[in-house]
Amino acid sequence: MNTLAPLPDETLAGRLKWTLHDYRTIVGQEFTHLWRQPVNFLWALGFPIVMVLLFVYVFGSAMDVTGEGAGVDYVAYAMPGMFAMTMAFGFTNTAWAVAEAKEKGFVDRVRSMPMASSAVVVGRNIADTIHAAIDLFVLFLIALAIGWRSDGTFWETLGAFAILLWLRFALIWVGVWLGLMVKGVEQAGNLFAIAFPFGMVSSVFTPPELMPGWLGAIAAWNPVSATATAIRELFGNPVAAGNSWPEQHALMAALIWPVIITAIFLPLAVRRFRNLGR
Amino acid sequence: MTTTTVEAVNLGKRYKDTAALDGFDISAQAGTVLGLLGPNGAGKTTTVRILTTLLRFDTGSATVAGFDIARDARQVRRRIGLTGQQTAVDEVLTARQNLVLFGRLFRLTKARARERADQLLDQFGLRDAADRQAKGFSGGMKRRLDLAASMILAPQVLFLDEPTTGLDPSGRREVWDAVSGLAADGTTVVLTTHYLDEADRLCDRIAVIDHGRNLVDDTPAGLKRRMGADRLEIVAADPADLAVLHGIVAAVADGETATDEGASSVSAPVKEPVAALTAAATAVRDQGLTVADIGLRRPTLDEAFLELIGTTQKEGQQ
Numbered sequence: 223m224n225t226l227a228p229l230p231d232e233t234l235a236g237r238l239k240w241t242l243h244d245y246r247t248i249v250g251q252e253f254t255h256l257w258r259q260p261v262n263f264l265w266a267l268g269f270p271i272v273m274v275l276l277f278v279y280v281f282g283s284a285m286d287v288t289g290e291g292a293g294v295d296y297v298a299y300a301m302p303g304m305f306a307m308t309m310a311f312g313f314t315n316t317a318w319a320v321a322e323a324k325e326k327g328f329v330d331r332v333r334s335m336p337m338a339s340s341a342v343v344v345g346r347n348i349a350d351t352i353h354a355a356i357d358l359f360v361l362f363l364i365a366l367a368i369g370w371r372s373d374g375t376f377w378e379t380l381g382a383f384a385i386l387l388w389l390r391f392a393l394i395w396v397g398v399w400l401g402l403m404v405k406g407v408e409q410a411g412n413l414f415a416i417a418f419p420f421g422m423v424s425s426v427f428t429p430p431e432l433m434p435g436w437l438g439a440i441a442a443w444n445p446v447s448a449t450a451t452a453i454r455e456l457f458g459n460p461v462a463a464g465n466s467w468p469e470q471h472a473l474m475a476a477l478i479w480p481v482i483i484t485a486i487f488l489p490l491a492v493r494r495f496r497n498l499g500r
Numbered sequence: 501m502t503t504t505t506v507e508a509v510n511l512g513k514r515y516k517d518t519a520a521l522d523g524f525d526i527s528a529q530a531g532t533v534l535g536l537l538g539p540n541g542a543g544k545t546t547t548v549r550i551l552t553t554l555l556r557f558d559t560g561s562a563t564v565a566g567f568d569i570a571r572d573a574r575q576v577r578r579r580i581g582l583t584g585q586q587t588a589v590d591e592v593l594t595a596r597q598n599l600v601l602f603g604r605l606f607r608l609t610k611a612r613a614r615e616r617a618d619q620l621l622d623q624f625g626l627r628d629a630a631d632r633q634a635k636g637f638s639g640g641m642k643r644r645l646d647l648a649a650s651m652i653l654a655p656q657v658l659f660l661d662e663p664t665t666g667l668d669p670s671g672r673r674e675v676w677d678a679v680s681g682l683a684a685d686g687t688t689v690v691l692t693t694h695y696l697d698e699a700d701r702l703c704d705r706i707a708v709i710d711h712g713r714n715l716v717d718d719t720p721a722g723l724k725r726r727m728g729a730d731r732l733e734i735v736a737a738d739p740a741d742l743a744v745l746h747g748i749v750a751a752v753a754d755g756e757t758a759t760d761e762g763a764s765s766v767s768a769p770v771k772e773p774v775a776a777l778t779a780a781a782t783a784v785r786d787q788g789l790t791v792a793d794i795g796l797r798r799p800t801l802d803e804a805f806l807e808l809i810g811t812t813q814k815e816g817q818q
């Protein structure tokens with residue numbers, strides 16, 4: 223008495239239905255994780271919170287970002303940067319989760335099952351995006367608590383958060399690709415060495431023109447800077463933008479960068495996933 | 501009528517400079533248990549990963565449950581279950597949540613997935629731990645959960661890579677019962693193992709593999725038969741008696757008599773085991789000797805295995 227897994231009828235609609243079913247199941251699994259491990263979630267938020275306190279209260283008093291004197295308006299400048307940085311660092315969480323699923327054999331198990339194997343990747347993506355939205359919301363509340371305000375309209379504010387998630391969404395593909403590339407969870411932990419300069423060599427805490435020339439140029443063109451500057455504009459926070467193209471057209475750059483990142487890393491991630499059988 | 505549900509011909513798989521599989525053949529009939537037996541690095545896991553569509557191969561072809569693994573991977577996946585060498589459960593979830601999750605991914609309805617989870621929790625002795633996170637499970641409990649997950653569908657072909665490694669005796673027994681039960685219901689089981697008693701007990705056929713090649717493919721009884729006759733063995737109480745005992749054993753032997761000084765024992769193959777034993781025992785008594793032990797030793801699968809592997813290693817060195 224053997225039981226067959228029901229095969230979706232070969233119609234497009236049938237396959238789509240089961241594919242969505244699989245995505246939903248995997249996203250549900252991710253939520254159970256979140257629910258079961260609230261502590262992990264808090265740890266993940268711990269880093270940006272510590273950074274906020276450090277920069278705003280320790281270094282911030284010495285920073286003159288608006289040209290009006292040290293410490294002036296630094297909270298208004300740094301908070302959007304903090305949002306952008308949290309999104310930028312997020313890909314390490316994705317990479318870590320993917321590396322763990324691979325190392326623990328979970329990916330193999332799923333690949334030997336009749337389900338849509340893309341569910342591992344797409345489910346991860348959906349879950350991480352939702353995860354990031356929760357991160358942002360908590361940070362938003364903390365920002366309000368330390369006196370940060372958005373001067374933009376409701377829609378501008380909402381748009382700023384959408385732009386943040388847009389960056390995070392694109393970086394998920396980077397995370398998936400890296401997670402499949404690294405040898406295991408231990409190596410995935412080292413990815414922070416990439417995330418750190420990626421997040422910090424940007425306009426997140428310091429305007430690029432306060433940096434040495436070459437570093438400032440890198441920072442100005444960093445996708446994270448584009449997002450940070452764009453949301454500063456939308457929030458009506460101090461901008462301190464230089465003369466480079468992405469700083470002058472921050473909103474455009476913040477929309478385009480994630481497209482470029484996705485165009486490069488989505489195919490890489492898919493190919494890497496397909497080649498797991500090598 | 502017997503049907504072949506797993507058939508692989510001339511499988512080859514190279515990793516850079518090692519040939520993991522080098523022209524390997526296997527075949528298993530419906531409802532039977534096939535054991536893959538071989539030392540570390542022989543190519544067992546590679547074989548399982550190829551047959552479960554996880555790994556591409558370089559040469560040869562294979563069908564599982566009637567479908568070509570390269571061309572019809574999706575059809576194959578609907579009909580197989582896999583427990584890999586590594587335990588692959590979601591440790592954050594509870595045992596029950598794991599089984600329901602995999603049931604859902606096998607596309608059972610929610611109600612059916614829950615019902616099946618309950619059955620499997622009972623069958624694998626996980627009832628009491630059902631609602632605890634798998635993270636806190638012992639290695640054996642995780643392994644049992646892992647096995648349960650691969651049996652959700654009562655698959656047509658079940659692949660188990662070292663299913664009982666790390667299990668305690670009662671855990672092994674549960675696994676053996678589950679495997680025998682599935683086979684009795686028509687599931688073909690392909691399992692790898694290092695335990696010869698397990699292969700002896702569970703498998704209808706054993707394929708011995710080394711360096712990615714077939715050494716032997718036989719029934720457990722057939723493998724033992726290759727080892728030849730039963731042996732009569734006498735263990736001396738006093739090593740000084742070894743020479744006399746050698747004479748006694750040689751008198752009834754059907755082949756060369758061997759003395760093992762370290763174990764203070766003398767042994768030889770015998771043709772009529774019971775007659776030889778009686779004759780030797782009588783001779784020992786007549787000469788007024790005391791011995792530590794006297795008895796018949798059947799060749800074990802361990803010996804058959806070591807002998808086979810030893811032979812190829814010698815060949816390899818030449």
Ligand SMILES: Nc1ncnc2c1ncn2[C@@H]1O[C@H](COP(=O)(O)OP(=O)(O)OP(=O)(O)O)[C@@H](O)[C@H]1O
Pocket residue numbers: 515516518519520538539540541542543544545546547585
């Ligand atoms: N990803 C890999 N890259 C390179 N070589 C590999 C890889 N996987 C396996 N091998 C090699 O292929 C050979 C067969 O390995 P395999 O894992 O199939 O052995 P096994 O019989 O399962 O061994 P064990 O009893 O230790 O589990 C070994 O020599 C191994 O080193």
Ligand SMILES: [Mg+2]
Pocket residue numbers: 544545546585661
């Ligand atoms: Mg192995």
